[in-house]
Amino acid sequence: MRVVVGVSETFSAAHFIPGHWKCGKVHGHNFKVEVEVEGEVKNGMVIDFYELKKILKKIVDKYDHDLLNKYIENSTSENICMEIFNQLRERGLNVVRVRVSESPDKWAEIRL
DSSP, rough: OEEEEEEEEEEEEEEEEEEEETSSSSSEEEEEEEEEEEEBTTTTTTTTTEEEEEHHHHHHHHHTBBBBBGSSSSHHHHHHHHHHHHHHTTTTEEEEEEEEETTEEEEEEEEE
């Protein structure tokens, strides 16, 4: 049986959207990242929550209290979401969902 499990992590960062009438100015957000992976249950788990959270934290820690545009030129929520998704997949995780929220009422999400 395949099961989906998830974790979340937060980070604070500044960014700007090049050419945007409002968001072209440097500003910041307290981002929330939610990740779900799917797999077979082995020894009672799909993946240890501690391990999944450690992987996600390592990814987002490099963005914390930094300028996102140093890493993602056009740092929209959509592009941040795709970057985190790709980094998780590169680590061999069967990611089925990544959501990046820049505020409680604005987010981008990849769902497979």
